[in-house]
Every structure is written in C-alpha cells, then in structure tokens.
Amino acid sequence: xxxxxxxxxxxxxxxxxxxxxxxxxxxxxxxxxxxxxxxxxxxxxxxxxxxxxxxxxxxxxxxxxxxxxxxxxxxxxxxxxxxxxxxxxxxxxxxxxxxxxxxxxxxxxxxxxxxxxxxxxxxxxxxxxxxxxxxxxxxxxxxxxxxxxxxxxxxxxxxxxxxxxxxxxxxxxxxxxxxxxxxxxxxxxxxxxxxxxxxxxxxxxxxxxxxxxxxxxxxxxxxxxxxxxxxxxxxxxxxxxxxxxxxxxxxxxxxxxxxxxxxxxxxxxxxxxxxxxxxxxxxxxxxxxxxxxxxxxxxxxxxxxxxxxxxxxxxxxxxxxxxxxxxxxxxxxxxxxxxxxxxxxxxxxxxxxxxxxxxxxxxxxxxx
Amino acid sequence: xxxxxxxxxxxxxxxxxxxxxxxxxxxxxxxxxxxxxxxxxxxxxxxxxxxxxxxxxxxxxxxxxxxxxxxxxxxxxxxxxxxxxxxxxxxxxxxxxxxxxxxxxxxxxxxxxxxxxxxxxxxxxxxxxxxxxxxxxxxxxxxxxxxxxxxxxxxxxxxxxxxxxxxxxxxxxxxxxxxxxxxxxxxxxxxxxxxxxxxxxxxxxxxxxxxxxxxxxxxxxxxxxxxxxxxxxxxxxxxxxxxxxxxxxxxxxxxxxxxxxxxxxxxxxxxxxxxxxxxxxxxxxxxxx
Numbered sequence: 163x164x165x166x167x168x169x170x171x172x173x174x175x176x177x178x179x180x181x182x183x184x185x186x187x188x189x190x191x192x193x194x195x196x197x198x199x200x201x202x203x204x205x206x207x208x209x210x211x212x213x214x215x216x217x218x219x220x221x222x223x224x225x226x227x228x229x230x231x232x233x234x235x236x237x238x239x240x241x242x243x244x245x246x247x248x249x250x251x252x253x254x255x256x257x258x259x260x261x262x263x264x265x266x267x268x269x270x271x272x273x274x275x276x277x278x279x280x281x282x283x284x285x286x287x288x289x290x291x292x293x294x295x296x297x298x299x300x301x302x303x304x305x306x307x308x309x310x311x312x313x314x315x316x317x318x319x320x321x322x323x324x325x326x327x328x329x330x331x332x333x334x335x336x337x338x339x340x341x342x343x344x345x346x347x348x349x350x351x352x353x354x355x356x357x358x359x360x361x362x363x364x365x366x367x368x369x370x371x372x373x374x375x376x377x378x379x380x381x382x383x384x385x386x387x388x389x390x391x392x393x394x395x396x397x398x399x400x401x402x403x404x405x406x407x408x409x410x411x412x413x414x415x416x417x418x419x420x421x422x423x424x425x426x427x428x429x430x431x432x433x434x435x436x437x438x439x440x441x442x443x444x445x446x447x448x449x450x451x452x453x454x455x456x457x458x459x460x461x462x463x464x465x466x467x468x469x470x471x472x473x474x475x476x477x478x479x480x481x482x483x484x485x486x487x488x489x490x491x492x493x494x495x496x497x498x499x500x501x502x503x504x505x506x507x508x509x510x511x512x513x514x515x516x517x518x519x520x521x522x523x524x525x526x527x528x529x530x
Numbered sequence: 531x532x533x534x535x536x537x538x539x540x541x542x543x544x545x546x547x548x549x550x551x552x553x554x555x556x557x558x559x560x561x562x563x564x565x566x567x568x569x570x571x572x573x574x575x576x577x578x579x580x581x582x583x584x585x586x587x588x589x590x591x592x593x594x595x596x597x598x599x600x601x602x603x604x605x606x607x608x609x610x611x612x613x614x615x616x617x618x619x620x621x622x623x624x625x626x627x628x629x630x631x632x633x634x635x636x637x638x639x640x641x642x643x644x645x646x647x648x649x650x651x652x653x654x655x656x657x658x659x660x661x662x663x664x665x666x667x668x669x670x671x672x673x674x675x676x677x678x679x680x681x682x683x684x685x686x687x688x689x690x691x692x693x694x695x696x697x698x699x700x701x702x703x704x705x706x707x708x709x710x711x712x713x714x715x716x717x718x719x720x721x722x723x724x725x726x727x728x729x730x731x732x733x734x735x736x737x738x739x740x741x742x743x744x745x746x747x748x749x750x751x752x753x754x755x756x757x758x759x760x761x762x763x764x765x766x767x768x769x770x771x772x773x774x775x776x777x778x779x780x781x782x783x784x785x786x787x788x789x790x791x792x793x794x795x796x797x798x799x800x801x802x803x804x805x806x807x808x809x810x811x812x813x814x815x816x817x818x819x
Contacts, residue, residue, distance in 0.1 A: 187574045195578065199599040219574045226629035233778040473599040474549070475580060 171196055172469050176437060178206045179394050182213040190220055196470035200388050201275050204231035208273030231273050238264055238276045241330050242364065245279070248294050250363040254353050255291075256282040258335065258375065262366040265359045270398035275391075278322070278331040284353060285336040292320055292334060300325050300332060308508065338375045340496045345382060347420050369403045370413040374422045377429030382496075385489035386467040390436070393468065396429045397437035410445050423449055431457075432464060463487055536578060538569040542735030543677045543686040544628070546620055547575035552583055552594060555612040562613065562691035562711035562724045565732045577623045579603075581612050598623055611714045614722050617693060621674060624688075625774045631686070632786040633774040634676030638685055638739075639668035645685050645739035646815060647676050647794070648747050649772035655749030658698040661725040662804050663811065665705045670731040671739065675774075680786040683793060684738040689731055691724035699723045701804065743818050744769070744796040745811060753802035757810055765796035794818075 171192045174183060178193065179202070185193065197203040207224035208231075210216060216224070238261050249255040257265055260276035283291045296302075300323040305313070313321045322331040338352065339345040356365040367375060376399055380392035403409050417426040427449045433439035434446075451457065466484035471477045477485075536547035537559065550556065577598065584593035584606055593606035596619040603622070607615040625633060636649035637660030646668070650656040657673040664670035671685060673692035678685060691711060694702055702725055703710050711724040746760070746768055760768070769787045770776040776783045795818050801807040 188572070191574045191578075195599045199601065217574070219576075222630040223576070223627065226627055229629045229775075229780075229782075230626075230778055233780065236780070471600050473578070475600065476582070476597060476602070477600055 175200075175202065175206070175470070176390075178209060179397070179437065180209070182210045184213075184215050187217050187220065190216075192473065194220075194223060195473040199470040199473060200390050202391055202394065203227045204273035204275060205394065206273075207231075228273060231275055234276050235264055235271060235274075237328075237330055238279055241279050241325075241328060241332070242362070244325070245281070245332075246363055248291075248298055249281075251287070251291075253284050253287045254356055254365050255363060256353065256356050257359075257364045257366055258282055258338070259379070262372065265362065265364060266366060268398075268402060270395070270402060274395075278333055280319075280333045280335060282335040282338070282349070282352075284350075288320065288334065288336045292323075295323055295332070295334070306512075308512075338378055339382070343382070343496050345378065345421065345425070345495070347422075351420065369399070369406065369409065370416045373399045373403065373413060373429070374417060374420065374426060377425040378422060381425050381428040382492070385485055385492055386464060387485040387488070388468065388470060390468045390470070393429075393432055393436060397433045397439045400430075400433060400439050400441065404440065410442060414445065414448050417449070424452065427452065428460065428464075435461070436465065436469075536571050536575070538571050538575065539563055539566055540569060540735070541688050541690050542671075543631075543675070543688040544576040544624055545573065547571065547578040548581060548616060548620075549579075550581040550612070552581060552609065552612050554610065555581055555594070555616070558613040558712055559616075562726050564709075564726060565729050576627060577620055579616070579620060579623070581616050583609060607717070611717050613711070613724075614693065614714050614717055617691065617724070621690075624675070628675075628677065629775050629778060632678040632680055632776070632779060632783055632790075634678065634769065635674070635772045635774055636676035637663075637673045638671035638676050638687070639663045640671055640685075640739040641668060641815065643737070643739045644742045644815075645671065646811065647685070647741055647744045649676060649744065649769060650747050651772065654747055655698075656747055657692050657694060657725075658702060658749070659747050659804070659807060661692050661694065661698075661702045661708075662705065662808060664725075664727060664731065665702070665707050666808050666812075669734060669739075670727040673725075678741075678786060678790060679738070680779075680782060682738075683741065683786075683789055685741055686738055687731075687735045689727050689735040691726055693719075693722050694725055695722055696720045741790055741794050743811075743815055744790075744794045745814070746772075746796070746798045747807070748798070748800040749802070749807075750800060751802055753800050755803065755806045755810060756800045757814070758798045760796040760798055762791050762796075765794075766791040768796075 169177070174185065174193045175196055177183065194203055194206065197206050204227040207227045210224060242257065242261060242265070258280035260274065261279045263271045264276065302321045302323050305321055310321070313319070320334040322333050324331055337349045339347065352367055352371050355368040355371060357368060358365050366372070373396065376392065376396045380389065380396060417423045430441050430446060434441050463484045466481050467488045471481045536549045539546040539548070580597040582595050582597060584595060586592055592609040594609045594612035594615055595602050595606040596604050596615050603619055604615065634647065634649050636647050637656045638648070639646050639660055648656050648659060660670065660673040670689060671687035672690070675688050676685060677688060694710070699710065699713065699721060702708050709726040711726060713721060713723045715721050744765060766787050769790065773783070776787065779786070797814060799807060799810065
C-alpha cells in the first residue's frame with residue numbers, strides 16, 4: 163500500500179481554487195489564514211458557498227470576505243461608470259485586468275479582489291486623456307521631479323490618479339511592458355484586436371492578449387512575493403478560454419508575433435505545476451524552453467516567493483531570499499544596468515530619508 | 531514543527547489567539563483580562579497574531595511588533611507598550627473580518643438584555659462614557675464595536691479592556707470600583723491605561739441584548755448638558771456614518787440600519803459633566819422601557 167502524504171495547507175488552498183473542500187475546523191482555519199495572506203480568501207468563500215459541511219464560524223468568515231470582495235467589485239463598476247463619459251472618444255480605451263474581467267462578467271471575478279482600475283490608450287492620446295481626467299477632477303499624488311520623470315520616460319503607465327473620496331486608484335497605460343525592458347513592443351496590435359464591451363465606450367483585450375498580459379504582469383512586473391493570485395488568474399483565464407475554437411493555436415501565434423513566448427512559457431509552466439491546469443502537451447512543446455539551469459532555478463524560487471509561508475510567524479529566510487532574488491530579477495528585466503543602478507541607489511536614499519522623517523501609526527481606536 | 535502556543539481569549543463575539551515570548555506582555559494581559567482562565571486551543575480563532583520582540587541591540591530601545599498571517603501589520607511599538615499594540619492591532623483586524631455583522635463604531639452597555647448604543651467618532655468621549663456607565667451599574671458590552679446580528683437585530687458583546695487616554699485615565703480611575711491596567715505613558719496616542727470590565731459583564735459575554743436606546747454623545751469641556759431627540763431619518767443617517775462597514779454592506783446594511791432605527795429612540799447628547807450625562811441617560815432609558 164502506498165502512503166500518500168497528507169496534503170499541505172498550501173496544496174489545500176490551491177485545490178480550493180477549483181472547488182469546495184471538506185476539512186475540519188482547525189485545518190480550515192489554517193487554510194483561511196494563508197488565503198488571507200495571499201488575498202485569495204474570498205475565492206475560497208465563493209467556491210464553498212454551497213458547502214454543507216461548513217461550521218457556523220466559517221460561514222460567517224466566508225460571508226464577510228464575500229461581502230468585501232463584492233463591494234470592491236462594485237466600486238470598480240462605479241469608477242468605470244464615472245469614467246465612461248470621458249472615454250467616449252475617437253481612439254480605443256482599453257480596460258485591463260480586473261476591471262476588464264468584471265466588464266466581461268467572467269465567472270473568475272466572483273470573490274476576486276480588485277484594487278485599482280487600469281486603462282490603456284494609444285501613446286499619442288495619453289496626454290490628452292490625462293488632461294481630460296484632471297479636468298474632470300481626478301488628481302495625481304504630488305510626485306518629486308525624479309519620480310515624475312521616471313514615470314514619463316521609463317514606465318508604461320502614468321503616475322496613479324485618484325478621484326477625491328474614491329478608494330480606487332486609476333492607472334493610465336500606453337503599453338503592457340516597460341518601455342526600457344527587453345520585452346518592449348509596439349502595443350498597436352493589441353488595440354487592433356481589442357473587443358468592444360456593448361453598452362459602454364470601453365474595450366478589452368482579446369482573450370489571448372489578456373492571457374499574455376497576465377503572464378507578463380506576473381513574471382516580468384514585480385517581485386512575485388505572495389503573488390500566487392496572479393497565477394490563479396492565469397489558470398482561470400486558461401480554463402475559461404480553453405474551450406474556445408482554436409484558442410491554443412491563436413495564443414501560440416500571438417506570443418510569437420509579440421515576442422512574449424518567454425512570459426507565456428512561465429505562465430503555462432507554473433499553471434501546470436502549481437494549479438494542475440490542463441494545458442495540452444503540444445502547446446508546451448511548441449514553445450521555446452528557457453535553458454535547463456534557468457528552469458531549475460525558477461522552479462525552486464518562484465513557488466518559494468509566490469506561495470504563503472507558515473502564518474504563525476515571519477516568513478523564513480529562504481522565502482525572503484527567494485523574494486529578494488525575484489525582485490532583483492524583475493529590476494534587471496525592467497531596465498539595463500547602467501540605468502538601473504543609479505535608479506535603485508536614488509530610491510534607497512529617498513526611502514531612508516522618508517523613514518527617518520515619518521512613521522506609520524496604528525489607526526485611531528482601531529478604525530480601518 | 532512546533533506550533534506557537536497561543537493564548538486564547540474568548541471575548542464574546544470573537545475568539546482571539548495571541549502568541550508571544552514577551553513575559554511582560556503576558557503579565558499585562560493577566561491584568562487586563564483577569565477573568566480569562568486558560569482555554570484549550572482546539573477551536574477556530576477569529577484572529578491569530580504574534581507579538582514579537584525586536585532586536586535587543588536597537589539604539590533607541592527594544593521594540594515589539596505585531597504579526598498576522600506572516601506579515602507585520604503595523605510599525606513596531608516600544609517593548610513595554612506591547613499590550614496597547616495588541617489591543618489596537620487586533621481591533622483593526624476584527625473590524626476587517628466581522629462583516630457578517632453590521633459593525634457600528636460605538637460603545638454599548640445594557641441593563642439586563644436591553645441595550646444602549648453610544649455611536650461616535652474618535653474623540654467624542656465614547657470610551658470614557660461607556661466605562662462610567664459600566665461603573666454606574668450597567669452591563670459592559672463594548673467601548674468600540676456595536677456588533678449587530680442583521681438577522682435578529684440583536685447586539686453581540688465584545689468584552690475587551692477599554693483604552694482610556696490622557697485625562698480620562700484619572701476621571702475614570704478615581705470612580706469607585708474602577709479597575710485599570712498598567713499605565714503606558716507617551717504612546718503615539720498619548721498616555722493610555724485600560725479600563726477592565728467587571729466580572730459579571732465578562733461572564734455575560736455571550737449573552738445578546740436588544741437595542742432600545744441610541745445616544746450620540748459629544749463631550750466638550752465646560753459645555754452645558756443638552757439633549758435633543760433625533761427623528762428616525764436623522765438617526766439612521768448618523769448610524770450609517772458611525773459604522774465601520776455600512777457602505778460595504780450595501781442594501782443589507784441599509785436594511786439593518788433602518789430596522790435598528792425603528793426599534794430604538796435616538797438622542798444627541800452634548801455634555802461637559804460626566805455625572806450629569808449619566809443621570810440624563812438613566813432618565814431617557816427609564817422613559818423608553
């Protein structure tokens with residue numbers, strides 16, 4: 163008789179992204195805690211909405227999480243509603259990521275936390291769009307001249323904007339990859355293939371482009387720390403689109419056309435290994451593989467960086483090292499060294515100064 | 531792997547688990563949670579946190595930090611102020627997690643099962659008034675959270691120590707029967723000491739209460755006593771404003787606030803003298819029941 167080791171908390175969490183779970187209350191508590199650490203607790207709640215085996219206290223926590231996720235989604239819809247009159251213009255306005263998934267009413271949005279609204283416009287329309295937003299009341303946090311230049315010259319988005327009193331940030335993009343990085347490409351084909359959302363002035367990326375964007379965002383736009391939810395998105399997008407006619411062929415052709423085969427390989431590889439995503443073998447063999455050593459390294463570091471650690475204490479050293487390594491990788495991918503080193507030195511000095519100048523306080527009377 | 535040993539505090543509407551190697555912190559917990567006997571850690575806890583010591587070598591004194599689910603939630607406090615850090619940090623987490631209920635930002639006291647709700651913004655004297663009422667014979671349910679079960683309309687107690695700040699420490703401390711915890715001088719909110727709810731209130735921490743009276747308190751030094759009745763619509767609006775999650779609950783929150791307003795009488799009370807305020811509240815409460 164072969165003894166299968168009992169599943170770990172993390173395995174249960176990932177399994178819980180695809181269906182309900184039957185666990186005792188103590189185990190549920192641990193899985194819920196690592197779900198909170200990664201922003202996936204409302205997904206667990208959604209997948210267990212009809213689970214008859216839940217105790218009253220779990221029902222209560224799941225209800226709480228579902229309500230907050232639903233509220234945040236509603237905030238995104240409200241923001242888009244207010245943006246709509248400003249977006250009825252003669253160039254495409256693309257809603258990216260979470261906002262787009264909501265407009266498309268994708269099932270994956272139930273219990274998915276959205277924190278901001280991302281819009282993409284053609285680069286030559288960026289300034290006009292920004293001015294229209296400012297004229298309508300959206301404001302940018304005051305930035306130093308340095309940060310301002312960083313965003314303008316080196317980034318693929320403008321500094322975050324916010325309407326006074328609104329909880330959500332608005333990011334205005336003109337590309338989905340940093341303009342200084344090796345993946346930079348002309349986003350015109352993305353706009354051409356975008357899809358209109360009926361009844362709104364908004365468009366969303368084609369399904370294959372949404373998936374490619376999710377892969378780029380996950381593996382080339384951040385330090386990966388606790389960001390397993392981005393892989394949960396990739397897995398969900400793949401599962402929702404896999405049944406579309408010719409989806410895989412279109413996806414492969416598009417990745418080659420846009421030079422995004424590497425992020426796609428990582429997205430598919432980790433969706434398979436961590437999320438048991440049913441990706442056809444021939445799709446993986448059709449993609450150029452990274453070098454063997456790179457794969458080994460990423461196989462070690464990515465799960466360590468992305469997945470939650472023991473919720474009872476601070477993250478262990480190996481997780482912190484993996485996150486630091488992934489952060490270093492991100493910076494190297496984002497800009498060449500002769501630009502990166504002065505940039506990081508400058509940011510470190512500024513951060514140190516800010517840290518000395520002010521300290522974050524506990525909120526008054528426990529109010530959020 | 532050895533699991534942290536969690537100390538479990540059942541405060542009524544929630545079970546809190548806290549682990550810490552800081553001996554002074556446990557001694558302070560013993561003082562402000564004096565009736566909590568050691569409880570087996572065999573059930574779900576609404577929050578589980580660690581209060582951990584920082585480096586001994588830090589030049590400006592050793593610190594304590596508050597951890598939840600593998601992340602440090604707030605900036606650290608000085609080591610000797612670990613208890614206020616735990617109290618504020620855990621209240622913050624609870625305010626994020628109890629959205630199955632309508633959460634009012636309010637003190638709650640009761641006579642038997644008939645409750646008085648004192649909703650107010652920070653700085654209006656809500657905590658001080660809740661403690662003074664508790665010392666005048668009312669059952670203490672909370673100084674911070676008015677927790678409403680939206681199905682039944684009942685209030686759930688959350689019997690925790692109430693943080694008194696600056697002048698309130700002496701005002702409450704000199705009243706007969708007052709039990710206060712250690713004094714924490716010069717925290718980021720000034721001097722703080724915790725009012726310890728009485729044993730009877732602690733034992734009743736699972737006993738729900740029916741809302742009967744809502745008083746919006748506004749303390750101003752030297753102000754004359756002034757009590758104004760509020761109509762239902764004004765009361766509902768102000769309850770919504772003094773809630774942690776009214777907006778997030780959407781239509782369910784609106785329905786709960788309207789239902790609550792229909793079952794209570796509501797007043798606005800501005801006062802400069804605590805005893806006058808208590809006498810006024812006692813009179814209002816007699817009228818409503």
